Amino acid sequence: MRLRRAEVPLETASPWLEELRATLRLAWPLVLLQLGQVGIHTTDVLMMARLGPEALAAGSLAMHWYILPWLFCLGLLSGVPALAAQARGARDLRGLRRYVRQGLWLAILVSLPAMLLLWHTPLILRLVGQQPDLADAAGGYVRAALWGFAPSMGFVVLRGFVSVLARPTVAMAIMIAGVFFNVVVNYGLIFGNFGLPRLELVGAGLGSTLVHSVMFLALLAFILIDRRFRRYYLLARFFRSDWQRMAALIRVGWPVGFILLFEVGLFTTGTFMMGWVGTTALAASALAGQLTHVTFMVPLGIGQAASVRVGIAAGARDPAGVGRAGWSALGLGAASMAVAALLYLTIPEQLLNLFLDPSDPDNSEVLVLGVAFLTVAAFFQIADGTQVVGSSILRGLSDTRWPMIYSAFGYWAVGCLSAYLLAFHFDFGGIGIWIGWALGLSTTALLLLYRFSRREDLRLLEKVHAS
16 A cells, blocks of 8 residues: 655654754854854964064964864853853743853953963973974964954853854854955954054954954954844843852853864874974874864854754753654764865865965975875864764763763864874874874874763753753
């Protein structure tokens, strides 16, 4: 007997298709927003490269060091969209508002010690064995950029708020405008155009401060004015404390902060090792790393969307919805990184020449090494996408402590140790460092996949409701 059309098992697939659509609707503005964030740094790198290999190497050191406390603080604040999404799923709008408000408190509190640490960049870079002239130049960039730290953290909280309400396009638009603003400001301050002084690396850092400050103020103004957001009265009774929700944000966020610290620490330590290999290797790794950083923003945006989708399903007590949201996002993340891997294998020279002047013979060695690094990167792209999405979907379930342990093991016990041994014990040089990164990311991705696949056995959904 033939099945009628309505009886064809396409009905069972429709919730998955709806979940894919919902994830994509939320993810694409977040992906563009993340690309905009990295676009600010990419334009900095593009212009630093025009100053010469030494400036590029110093700028690379500065950015890798700056990003360490920045990402740790970002992780601390990651509890805001996760818990606000759970509150939305449970239809607790007052709780949603209070989580965001306490998130702004937390953004201020974590920025102050981070800025103090960044002020001592030249001393710290010397202590880890970097050349004094590179350490001083990197310090000039960081000391100018650190004043934008607190505004950038505030922007992170507010973009989480609009994302939970499924309206991230406003944050995306402000970020894209910020990229263009950064190009203009940097062009003036780095090279001394538009009647501005030529400040080189210091100008790049000052431009970043201006851009992050303007973006935060623009998004805050929009939230306070737009009728869809102002009904939440986000700043009403701003100084009224809610220590229970602050504690919940920290409880969810601090392991994520260490996850990000472990991951970026792996790459920062590898960058310091690359400095021991030589300035040419450091410059080539900076360019290849910037390209991988750009493509990484796609699964990162997908993961942020997935964290919200999983959180809403968890708050609504929908275990099937949690599974659909998680596996759909993992598939999207892997597919996007497969495209990136194909680009690195087929057109590496063209990608690197976006940063380099191919007619300059001083760049020939940098190009050769950069192609080799991108070849290694092609083989860990899917693992890189899987680990960032895997961490995000577990965050939507408020499951962050075991992922932190997995990350410590994968990034450091496997990744950092193997990078050092391959580079200096087995004499692979810079290639060995990149292979070590690949091993660390792959190990972490497998562990996170295992954790999510056992979510029902571990009763992670019950833990969400108990908290």
